[in-house]
Amino acid sequence: xxxxxxxxxxxxxxxxxxxxxxxxxxxxxxxxxxxxxxxxxxxxxxxxxxxxxxxxxxxxxxxxxxxxxxxxxxxxxxxxxxxxxxxxxxxxxxxxxxxxxxxxxxxxxxxxxxxxxxxxxxxxxxxxxxxxxxxxxxxxxxxxxxxxxxxxxxxxxxxxxxxxxxxxxxxxxxxxxxxxxxxxxxxxxxxxxxxxxxxxxxxxxxxxxxxxxxxxxxxxxxxxxxxxxxxxxxxxxxxxxxxxxxxxxxxxxxxxxxxxxxxxxxxxxxxxxxxxxxxxxxxxxx
Amino acid sequence: xxxxxxxxxxxxxxxxxxxxxxxxxxxxxxxxxxxxxxxxxxxxxxxxxxxxxxxxxxxxxxxxxxxxxxxxxxxxxxxxxxxxxxxxxxxxxxxxxxxxxxxxxxxxxxxxx
Numbered sequence: 001x002x003x004x005x006x007x008x009x010x011x012x013x014x015x016x017x018x019x020x021x022x023x024x025x026x027x028x029x030x031x032x033x034x035x036x037x038x039x040x041x042x043x044x045x046x047x048x049x050x051x052x053x054x055x056x057x058x059x060x061x062x063x064x065x066x067x068x069x070x071x072x073x074x075x076x077x078x079x080x081x082x083x084x085x086x087x088x089x090x091x092x093x094x095x096x097x098x099x100x101x102x103x104x105x106x107x108x109x110x111x112x113x114x115x116x117x118x119x120x121x122x123x124x125x126x127x128x129x130x131x132x133x134x135x136x137x138x139x140x141x142x143x144x145x146x147x148x149x150x151x152x153x154x155x156x157x158x159x160x161x162x163x164x165x166x167x168x169x170x171x172x173x174x175x176x177x178x179x180x181x182x183x184x185x186x187x188x189x190x191x192x193x194x195x196x197x198x199x200x201x202x203x204x205x206x207x208x209x210x211x212x213x214x215x216x217x218x219x220x221x222x223x224x225x226x227x228x229x230x231x232x233x234x235x236x237x238x239x240x241x242x243x244x245x246x247x248x249x250x251x252x253x254x255x256x257x258x259x260x261x262x263x264x265x266x267x268x269x270x271x272x273x274x275x276x277x278x279x280x281x282x283x284x285x286x
Numbered sequence: 287x288x289x290x291x292x293x294x295x296x297x298x299x300x301x302x303x304x305x306x307x308x309x310x311x312x313x314x315x316x317x318x319x320x321x322x323x324x325x326x327x328x329x330x331x332x333x334x335x336x337x338x339x340x341x342x343x344x345x346x347x348x349x350x351x352x353x354x355x356x357x358x359x360x361x362x363x364x365x366x367x368x369x370x371x372x373x374x375x376x377x378x379x380x381x382x383x384x385x386x387x388x389x390x391x392x393x394x395x396x397x398x399x
Contacts, residue, residue: 057313057399060303066295066317066391149288180288183324183391208371209324242372244382 070184073152077187080159081170087270088170090186092210093194094203095176098220100128102194102253103171107135109256110263114270115168119158121150121175128173138162149180152187167274169266178203182210189273190214196221197228201235204242211242216249218262223252289329292391293337299393300343309398312346316395322355322371322388346396353390357383 065071081088091099100120107116118139120129129141140158142150155172164170172188174181182191193214195203198221204211211217217239219232232250239246247265251258300312319325327350334348355368359375366375368388374381 057397058309059395059397060307060309061395062299062303062393063395064299064393066292066299066393069295069298147291149291151291179324180291183288205372212371241381 067183067185070152073156074185074187077152077156077159080156081164081187081189082273082276084164084168085166085274085276086164086168086170087266087273088172088186088188089266090172090174090181090188090191091194092174092178092181092191092214093176093196094178094199097176097194097196097199098253099173099176099194100131102218102220102251103173104131104135105253105256105259106171106263106266107132107137109259110169110266111136113267115165117162117164117168117170119150119155119162119170119172121154121173123147123175144175148175148177149184150174150186151184155186167270169270178207178210182207182213189269190216192216192218194218194220195235195239197225197230197232197235201231202238204235204238208242211239211246214243214246216247216262216265219248219250220253222250222257223255289325290333290337292325293330293334296393297338297341297343300396301341303396304342307398311399312343312396313399314347314349314397315343315393316349316351318351318353318390318392318394320353320355320388320390322368322385323391325391327352351394353387355388356386357388358386359383 091103093099103118107118110116116137118129118132118137120126120132120139120141121144122128122141123144123146125143126141129139132139140161142154142158144150144154150172162170172186174186178193191214193210193216195217197219200206204217219235225232236248239248249258249262249265251262253259296315296317300315317330319327319330330350331348338344338346355370356365357368357373357375358364359366359378359380361378361380362375364377365386366377366383368383368385371385372382375383
C-alpha cells in the first residue's frame with residue numbers, strides 16, 4: 001500500500017498523463033504539460049538551478065491556497081458546464097460500494113428523459129467505461145495510474161472528448177477512495193457519496209471530510225439488509241452529525257428500490273440547471 | 287491523503303512566484319494547515335523532499351504552522367474551540383459548530399535568495 005495516500009499501490013507515484021495533445025483544448029488557464037498530472041519523478045534530475053552570485057535573502061509573503069490551481073480548473077469546468085446547461089454530479093465512495101452498478105441502473109432508467117455522458121475514473125483498465133457504454137451512454141475513461149483521485153485538470157480534458165448536449169446530465173465516477181477525492185473540486189454541481197450497507201455504519205464519522213463535502217448520500221445495497229446487522233438509523237445519524245444538510249436516499253442498485261426518489265431529486269436539480277441562464281449570457285444582457 | 291499532489295501544487299505556487307520575482311533558491315517554505323483539515327502534516331513532511339527534488343524548491347526547509355480549529359455557536363453567539371469537524375459546542379452542547387477556522391491549506395510565505 002502507498003503510505004503517502006493510502007491507496008492500494010506500491011509507493012512511488014508515477015501517474016501517467018492519459019493522453020497526447022493531438023486535439024484542441026483550453027489553454028486559458030495556466031498549467032504545465034512538462035509533467036503529467038499526478039506525475040512525480042522520484043528519480044529526479046539535476047536541480048537545474050542557476051545560483052546567482054550576490055542575490056539577497058528575503059521573505060516573500062504568498063498567502064495562497066495550495067489547491068488554487070485545481071480550483072481554477074474546477075471553476076473553468078463549472079462555467080463550461082453551466083454555459084452548456086449540463087448538470088454534473090461527482091460520485092464518490094470507497095471501492096466496492098456499487099458506484100458503477102448504480103450508474104448503469106440510473107442511466108438505464110433515466111436515458112429516455114436526459115442525454116447522459118459519463119467520465120469514469122480508475123487507476124487502471126477501461127472495464128467501467130465499457131460497462132457504461134453498454135447502456136448506450138457516451139463514456140470517457142480516465143486512468144490515473146497510481147493517482148488516488150481525479151483532479152479538475154483531468155476532467156477538463158475528459159470534457160474535450162465528450163460532445164455535451166445542452167440540457168444533459170454528466171456523471172463523474174471518481175476513483176474509489178473515501179479520502180483524497182473529497183478535497184478536489186472538479187466543477188460538479190454536487191458531490192454524491194455512495195455508502196453501502198456492507199460497510200460500517202460509522203463510516204461518516206471515520207471519514208468526515210468526504211461526508212462533509214458531499215450534498216447527497218446514497219445508502220446502497222439496501223436489499224442485503226435482512227442478512228446484515230447494519231444499523232440504518234445509526235448510519236443516518238452519523239451522516240447528519242457530520243453534515244446536517246446531507247440529503248440521504250436508501251437505494252438498491254440491484255432491485256431498483258428507493259431509486260425513484262433519487263431520480264426525482266436529479267430531475268428537479270437538472271431541470272433547474274437547464275433553465276438557468278448561463279452567467280456569460282447574463283453578462284452580455286447587461 | 288493526496289499529500290504528494292499537494293506538495294506538487296506548492297511547488298507550482300513557488301514557480302508562479304519565481305516568474306514574478308527574481309530568486310534562484312528557496313530556503314524555507316511556510317505552510318498554514320488547519321488542525322481539523324484533511325491533511326496530515328507528517329505525511330506532507332515525508333514526501334516534501336522527494337517531490338521537490340529537481341525543482342526550484344529543492345533543498346528548502348518546510349515549516350508547518352498548525353491553525354487551531356474554531357467554530358461559531360449560533361446559540362451562544364460566540365466562537366468556541368473546535369477539535370473535530372462535527373463537534374458540539376462545549377458550552378451549550380448544541381451541534382454542530384459552524385467551522386470558522388481549522389480547515390486552512392495555504393502557503394503563507396517563503397524565504398528566498
